[in-house]
Amino acid sequence: MPTRIVLRVDAGEPFVAHPPFRRLHGLACQLFERHVQPSMHRAQVKPFTVGPLVRRPDGSREWQVTWLPDEAVSPVLGRTVQGRVGEVPVTLIPELVHHRSFRALRAADRSVSFDLQFRSPTWFSRSGVELVLPDPPVMLAGLARRWNEFAPSAVPSEVLGALSRVVQVAAVDLQTVRTNAVREVRFGHGPPALVRLDLDDRGSRAAADRAGFVGAARVVLAAAALRSLDDLLRPACEEWFGALMWFAAFAGVGKATTQGYGWCDVTAADAGPFRRRVLVGRSGERSRRSRPAGGPSVTTEAAV
Structure with a gap:
């Protein structure tokens, strides 16, 4: 079942503070x-998503990954796992697990209404x-x-078509970011995320020219458009809209989610104000943007 795993990353020195996302994909x-x-390397569609490496206030490193299929991930829970980031050996220590x-x-x-907090650069592709x-x-x-790739029951095509007509973005607080850069970003009450914004550590032009966004967006079912649906389609749209939004906290959104992009947290927003982002500069000082309001989140954050 969809599972989000919080890991502490212990590494010897030297260790790249902001490894390229492709290194995290490899990990x-x-x-x-x-x-x-073991057969996953042959799969065209990878059954996981990857979050950015985060520095905690105590100096330790946190990394979150998700597993999407119904197949259990118990072999990696409750035990330390050895791996490598490039040439550097690391130890992965599971600390917290959330699954649905x-x-x-x-x-x-x-x-x-849902608030999405985009914690790593995000972008989409439509017709190229x-x-x-x-x-x-x-x-x-x-x-x-x-x-549809991993769930036992698929999203009905007629429901997905109706959702494309009744879902809209009601508010945004976003910032465009370029690749091949390192930024420190704090969202909500969590630790600052040290994000290396590149798909490729070889300095290719394609990587250098890529752009994405970070920040927050509120996604809603438009009331008037929803009322225009028939009595059978309306409740189905409400059910699947919620299911897909909660699923985004496990699957990520947009392109290259297996490489650390499109990582997001999801919060039901019906009872609270729009959750704006809080940026932290390299000096560690907060920007003047408002601190987000609290609310129940689908994810479970590690205690730090």
Whole structure:
């Protein structure tokens, strides 16, 4: 079932403080191929997502990964795992686990409004054109594809088509970021994330020219558009909208989620104000942006 794992990363020196995301992708492959699914390297669709490496206030490093299939990941839980980031040996120590079955995601409390906190650079692609803003139809289509790859029941095509007409972005607080850069970003009450913004550590032009966004967006079911649906389609859209939004906390959104991009946290927003982002500069000082309000989150954060 979809599982989000919080790991502490211990490494000897020297260690690159901000390893390229492709190195974290390789570390995830080591983790899951060796201990969960040895045949995974042959799979065209990788069954995991990868978060950025985060520095905690005490100086330790935290890394989160998710596993999407129903197949259990118990072999990597409750034990230390050895791996490598490039040439540097590291020890991965599981500290916290959060999981929800696909059935539970569909049965979760329904909401018509969700806040998404994009914790690593995010972008989408539509007909070969890269988008650096959240696009609801493209985002939902991507989540539905990932859901259909691993869940026992697929998202009905008629529901997905209706959702593309009734879901909209109601508020954003976003910042465009370029690749081949290192930024320190804090979202909510968590530690600052040290994010290396590149897909490729070889300095290619494609990597240097890529852009994405970080920040927050509120995604909602538009009330008037929802009322226009028939009595059978309306509740189905409400159910699947909630399921896909909660699923985003495990699957990520947008492109290259297995390489550390599109990592997000999801919060039901019906009862609270829009959760804005808080940026932390290299000096560690807060920006003037407002501190986000609290609220129940689908993810469980590690105690630091």
